Amino acid sequence: MPTSTRRARERARTRERIIEAALHVLETEGVGALTIRRIATDVEYSAPVVYQHFANKDALVLELVAHGHRLMLTEFHQAMQEPDVDRRMTRVASEYVRFAGEHRHLYQVMNDPVVDADERRRVVQPAIDALQELITTWSAAHDVALADPDQACKILWGTLHGIASLGHLGNVGNDRACRLAEQALHAILLGWRTEATANEQSTKGQ
């Protein structure tokens, strides 16, 4: 039955084309233009064929979200090339905000509260893990014992998202937002370092 495998391949290909079309519409015209009929006509099908590949619109959108996070993660890996730990952190922070600015609408749906919380946590996890690991090596490099590394990661992640949102909400331009992220990161890391040395001093003193 070689025909069935070909059919499966074609099926998968159409599914992929739908995702690509949806992604293109989203990125170029925003979430408001992302409708089932629009996507279908873009791939030269009628609307119902979309439902042969996705249970509903939310499922398709979730795929876009997952794609977005994979994309962001590759850009992270790019920034991870930097050998110096501090510069690496700075670049990741800057890269996060730059990504949010470059893919405005994609980033928006990536952090839209309407997509299921569990599903979103699932697709974000790899990026979170990358940041977590980066923080660990940073703290090791500077002899900083973080009280709660997981908490530190959440703080950094939240901060980056918040400053990226600042750019999104139109309060500030994107390159400006990148610099803000770097500044924020710098301040937080400096704060953690001084706190650590203060603890060290006090334990040495007793």
Place this chain on the structure above:
Amino acid sequence: MPTSTRRARERARTRERIIEAALHVLETEGVGALTIRRIATDVEYSAPVVYQHFANKDALVLELVAHGHRLMLTEFHQAMQEPDVDRRMTRVASEYVRFAGEHRHLYQVMNDPVVDADERRRVVQPAIDALQELITTWSAAHDVALADPDQACKILWGTLHGIASLGHLGNVGNDRACRLAEQALHAILLGWRTEATANEQSTKGQ
């Protein structure tokens, strides 16, 4: 013409009732349930009367956003009672995240990118100004010369929003998010202080 003033009063009252109803639906059932027809039936009118008071749904939603920010500002003023500057900052940070958790859906639409950027900036400004002033008195109290106070304000605002979103996106519980916000704030302020003292040392040294 006393009748015309009474009519105007009644008109204003219905407008207010519409806003109240919309707010109630939003807070109790989320943004998905916020439809014109639902609001209209809740105030015992037919749908089109809403359009006698608001140009369209966006205008009504904008009113909710403005209301939300006024509400948040009053909670800020509550927290501002605290005499100690550092504790005041901590309380404001915690209060911000607490508000976001207590009024999930309202906060969500308050920071929804679909509402017009200019309009949103307008309604957020008072709260931003309050934070700006708080930062100024803090920096004065600690002899910390912020390089760019406006930038510092944006960083703090963004950080708070980001960590509040963390709670929103289901990554973390709300009370946990409050503590995260306090930790983040603490780290940033500590970072700024040590940076300032470092600058002071270097200028003294030369």
Place this chain on the structure above:
DNA sequence: CTGTGTTGTTAACAACGTTAGATTTTCTAA
């Protein structure tokens, strides 16, 4: 009491997500 606005309702429009049924196309098997 009679006309004149204001206020409200009903009915409808286009667009949305989504489903059912019919139809065409594609493959299998005799």
Place this chain on the structure above:
DNA sequence: TTAGAAAATCTAACGTTGTTAACAACACAG
């Protein structure tokens, strides 16, 4: 090669959304 099964696809429709037009009911001024 062709009859029947299966898969793929389309058209048509449903219910809901925001929004508008046309009309009815009411309050008020002369």
